[in-house]
Amino acid sequence: MKCGDGVVVGSDGAATFCNISQTRIQQPVRKLSIIDGNIIVGASGPIGIGQAYAFEIGRLSKAGNFKKNPEKILSDIRAAVWPYVEKEWKGAEVAGKVIGPQVAQSAFSYAVVAMSFSDRGSLFQFNHQCSPEEAAKDLPFIAIGSGQHLADPFLAFLRRIFWPKTLPILPEGILATMWSLEHAILTNAGGVSRPIQIITLSKGKDGKGWAVTELSEEDLGEHRQNMLDAEQALANCRKGQQAASEDAVAPPPMPPPA
Numbered sequence: 001m002k003c004g005d006g007v008v009v010g011s012d013g014a015a016t017f018c019n020i021s022q023t024r025i026q027q028p029v030r031k032l033s034i035i036d037g038n039i040i041v042g043a044s045g046p047i048g049i050g051q052a053y054a055f056e057i058g059r060l061s062k063a064g065n066f067k068k069n070p071e072k073i074l075s076d077i078r079a080a081v082w083p084y085v086e087k088e089w090k091g092a093e094v095a096g097k098v099i100g101p102q103v104a105q106s107a108f109s110y111a112v113v114a115m116s117f118s119d120r121g122s123l124f125q126f127n128h129q130c131s132p133e134e135a136a137k138d139l140p141f142i143a144i145g146s147g148q149h150l151a152d153p154f155l156a157f158l159r160r161i162f163w164p165k166t167l168p169i170l171p172e173g174i175l176a177t178m179w180s181l182e183h184a185i186l187t188n189a190g191g192v193s194r195p196i197q198i199i200t201l202s203k204g205k206d207g208k209g210w211a212v213t214e215l216s217e218e219d220l221g222e223h224r225q226n227m228l229d230a231e232q233a234l235a236n237c238r239k240g241q242q243a244a245s246e247d248a249v250a251p252p253p254m255p256p257p258a
Helices: 047-062 070-099 101-107 148-162 170-187 217-248
Strands: 006-011 014-018 023-028 032-035 039-044 110-116 121-126 132-134 197-203 210-214
Touching (some): 006 110, 006 170, 032 197, 039 047, 070 110, 148 170, 170 197, 170 217
Antiparallel strands (some): 006 197, 014 023, 110 121, 121 132
């Protein structure tokens, strides 16, 4: 979630291990990586591709590429990761001739990267061809992975209600991220589950430079309570409508005896 004062990146904690026909096992994992204290990386799809994004972005950062050539950040990341992705596609093409075309879908990988870019907090998505796209004011959120079909419409709903014409501030972005993850976990039949991991990118306390902070369970508890309060407010609206409906159809009072 791109915010006016930073970026929020969140993920569920479920990794699924599958064969071609079915899921065999699901294990809790940490899906988000922090690179050099100021970059957040997360990925969906083959675990190896996610590791490649984290490794190559870390290598480029340590080599100073991002500071030397900020205008080439995205092309450098794409060039570094594409060889890994290309191998997955070629392998899927060969296997698909034997097993079936559905195996090609197992090569699909997407990634999100949050980093400071031109002295602003930026959020990028890299698609299955490693092509980058930046989140903007008109579309400030990105969802990837098996829960995307649940998260996208829910995030669009939250945006329409809370910040239709502006970017959210960081606490609002944290709430929206947690709420959409909880919604996906409670709604999805499998493949999305706790624990939830949320990391923010924002200006340092001195206002200079950008820093990454991972929210603790205590921090998440505060935002979870705000989420529950919002849900209770919606439930109270329903109760008010029910009471109004009952009053509207209530029979007229009996006249007093003559």
